[in-house]
Amino acid sequence: MTPLIIVGCGGHGREVLTIARAAAVAGGLRWRLVGFVDDRPSEEDLKRVQRLEVPYLGGLGWLHDAPPDTHHVIAIGDPQVRRAVAMRIDAYDIPAASLVHPAATIGPDARYGPGFVAFAGARVTTNVTMGRHVHLNQNATVGHDCVLADFVSVNPLAAISGGCYLAEGALVGAAAAVLEDLRIGRDSTVGASACVVRDVPDGVVVKGVPAR
Ligand SMILES: CC(C)(COP(=O)(O)OP(=O)(O)OC[C@H]1O[C@@H](n2cnc3c(N)ncnc32)[C@H](O)[C@@H]1OP(=O)(O)O)[C@@H](O)C(=O)NCCC(=O)NCCS
Incomplete structure (x- = not known):
């Protein structure tokens, strides 16, 4: 299975996690959830992520040393912020799921x-x-x-x-x-x-x- 990182551990990010998990239940998943990355997670969101039993890995820089074949999904609702983050991730050459x-x-x-x-x-x-x-x-x-x-x-x-x-x-x-x-x-x-x-x-x- 292909490793998947979710970028953004706010509410949108945790909803995207449920999509990945629902796909797994339906048998279509080819992703292995590795964790969330987020440059500035709130304390509250970190607790919420912990309750979902998915690791918080660190800031976006974590992607720099990501294992080969790692994919990402940018789970940020605001289009302009999503585009700015995508431009940063482009530098790491990690494909989007x-x-x-x-x-x-x-x-x-x-x-x-x-x-x-x-x-x-x-x-x-x-x-x-x-x-x-x-x-x-x-x-x-x-x-x-x-x-x-x-x-x-x-x-x-x-x-x-x-x-x-x-x-x-x-x-x-x-x-x-x-x-x-x-x-x-x-x-x-x-x-x-x-x-x-x-x-x-x-x-x-x-x-x-x-x-x-
Ligand atoms: C329209 C929108 C972009 C405006 O945001 P904003 O510029 O921050 O506006 P404000 O909240 O400062 O409100 C400004 C004025 O517009 C009114 N207003 C805000 N959203 C409105 C809407 N959707 N429809 C009608 N009037 C709206 C406010 O009541 C306020 O009126 P007032 O000046 O008479 O008090 C925002 O309210 C909106 O609807 N965003 C979409 C939200 C959404 O889809 N959420 C789902 C997330 S999953």
Whole structure:
């Protein structure tokens, strides 16, 4: 089995751990969990990780001497922080694992890059392209013919309609809806429960119904 390191031992990281474990229960795991790395874990998170019986290994620098074939998954919810951490890890030349919860549904012609994480209940339909380190949280849905660029996050229960383009680093908040054929700009954030009815430019926050 391939050694797996989870980067980030906050709440998102511990949820990603449950995905890896659920995959093992479903018989699909080819990962052996080695532990968490995190540069600045809180005391509380260290205790929570200990309760899950997974070792905390140290800061990101631990990856420098990782055994051959070690993979990592960046379990950080914020797209911009995830991208910054990915750039640091690129220097270590350690491949990224992709984790799909057995209760997620990914269409047979959907494609995703390394570091992709699909939480329980995430649903992706047909002809969807997703880049590196894209995270689909619990019960998020992505309709036909969408493109989600690198480091996109779709939070719990958000619904991305068909034909949308989510540019790099975009985040769609919990329970938000994005109507069909729209573009969400680079590093833009859609607030929780918003309804997006027109294109969103780069680098902005929109919220409300309709989202502004
Ligand atoms: C929209 C969002 C990005 C704004 O964050 P922020 O810039 O820190 O905003 P603040 O919390 O300072 O709130 C600013 C104002 O917007 C309002 N607001 C915040 N989030 C809102 C939302 N989702 N919809 C409508 N109004 C919202 C606040 O009530 C506040 O209003 P006020 O100025 O009248 O008091 C954030 O609230 C959000 O929705 N993020 C997504 C969260 C999410 O998906 N969580 C799930 C994690 S798994």
